[in-house]
Amino acid sequence: xxxxxxxxxxxxxxxxxxxxxxxxxxxxxxxxxxxxxxxxxxxxxxxxxxxxxxxxxxxxxxxxxxxxxxxxxxxxxxxxxxxxxxxxxxxxx
Numbered sequence: 001x002x003x004x005x006x007x008x009x010x011x012x013x014x015x016x017x018x019x020x021x022x023x024x025x026x027x028x029x030x031x032x033x034x035x036x037x038x039x040x041x042x043x044x045x046x047x048x049x050x051x052x053x054x055x056x057x058x059x060x061x062x063x064x065x066x067x068x069x070x071x072x073x074x075x076x077x078x079x080x081x082x083x084x085x086x087x088x089x090x091x092x093x
Contacts, residue, residue: 052093054079059087 054070054077061067061083068079068087077093 052077054091054093056087056089056091 052072054072057069057071057076059066059068064083066081066083066085066087068081068091070077070079070091070093072093077091079087079091081087
């Protein structure tokens with residue numbers, strides 16, 4: 001990715017390489033080489049820390065509402081929806 005950026009900058013700047021431009025690209029190359037690349041990770045690391053994925057355990061209907069009961073990392077969370085709606089199998093809390 002860093003090499004592509006430098007290549008694009010060279011193309012935009014034209015083929016003629018002035019001493020100032022060469023010095024700029026050398027500094028840019030050294031700065032990028034010293035910067036560690038971001039670690040690739042799974043999607044969970046890109047989500048805020050407070051989001052927890054819940055798995056549906058059961059649901060009960062009370063009047064006009066339905067309570068969807070989820071297990072979230074060992075805890076119980078309840079999502080209340082309209083009684084005619086279907087509880088999602090997974091929900092983020």
